[in-house]
Amino acid sequence: MCHEGIRIASKEENAREAEEDRPLPRIAVTPEKVRVLVTEGKGMEIDWVDGHKSAWSFAWLREACPCATCMEERKADGRKAGQPKPKPANLLPMYTPPPKPASAQAVGRYAIQFNWADGHSGGIYSWQYLRRVCQCPECTFAADETTGTPN
Ligand SMILES: [Zn+2]
């Protein structure tokens, strides 16, 4: 096994990576419409001012929580935003209801916050962050293309 690619980043570095790895034009991070489909339990959809459309399931958003605790946890497990925790293989499968927010609220003009049904609510999902983790085929393809060792 080769662990060459693994780099231990400090907390500050994590935050920086999530927020500033590539500057996005203002129109790309300004939502025109935000739909949080709480009643349907589906997820969130954003139409951006630049015409791009993004959609995420609540399950994905819960696993992409940008609070420091969740970011650290994911980093430690080597999980990407939105990637669920690996389930322990030898435990009986337990029914866990799919993550869903009880409510969501705007944070100033730059972010949205979810009050998850499991009680967690620390994550502030900035428009910048959300646009970066857009899950449409175009963006996920672009993300794959640019994944790799920086320098
Ligand atoms: Zn969190």
Ligand SMILES: [Zn+2]
């Ligand atoms: Zn996209």
